[in-house]
Amino acid sequence: MDDKIEVTVGKIGRAHGINGDVWIDVRTDEPGRRFVRGGRLLLGATGREIELASVRWNKGRLVVSFVGYPDRTAVEALTGTLLHVRVPAAERPSEPDEYFDRQLVGLAVLDHRGDRVGAVTEVLHLPAQDVLQIDVDGEERLVPFVSALVPVVDLEAGHVRLADVVGLLEDEA
Structure with missing residues (x-):
């Protein structure tokens, strides 16, 4: 039996035109897959x-239409609705060395010596790079999710290991 989980892949935005098309706020790294x-x-x-019913890109944004929603009036009732998909729990991203947020959140965070220092609470997708939000003794710390700072991600062991960088998890004060 293959365990499945439900993941959010998008949010329905405003209608686009009069033929039932809507903008989608994409919430997945792999929209072509979803x-x-x-x-x-x-x-x-x-x-x-x-x-x-249809899927296309318009000026860098995703526009879709749905079967059974033939016009603007019909589709406007869906505005703001989240879209989900059920996927195998063990599913991996298409590219090696990539991870879904759901795989990283909850992992233990180890320092360079292997001592547990916290846990990943969220993955932030910022313009420059992704950032791991880490709970360290009840305080939030942010670590850029780049191999120079997070050289080890071991999903099977349930942890990420940080590089030996002075001040990486220290408070600025």
């Missing part, structure tokens, strides 16, 4: 399935 014509997504808390 948003395909004929693909099925789950609507918000209801979990009701909805089928993608």
Whole structure:
């Protein structure tokens, strides 16, 4: 039996035009894997399935239409709804050395000696790079998620290991 988990892949934005197209606020690193014509997504808390009738990019933003929502009026009722998909819990990203947020959140954080210093609480996707938010004794610390600072990610062992960089988890004061 393959365990599946539900992950959020997008949020329905405002209508685009009069033919039932909507903008999608993409919440996945792999939109080409999640948003395909004929693909099925789950609507918000209801979990009701909805089928993608069309998928296209417009000026760097995703625009889709749904089967059964033929016009602007019909699709406007969905504005603000989160879109989810059920995926195998063991699914990995397409590229090596990439991780889904859900795989990193909750991992123990070890210092360069292997001592536990905290836990990953969130992955922030900032313009320059991704950043791990780490809880260190109840205080938030941010560490850029780059191999020079986080050289080891061991999902099987349940931890990330930080590089030997002075002040990496220290408070500025």
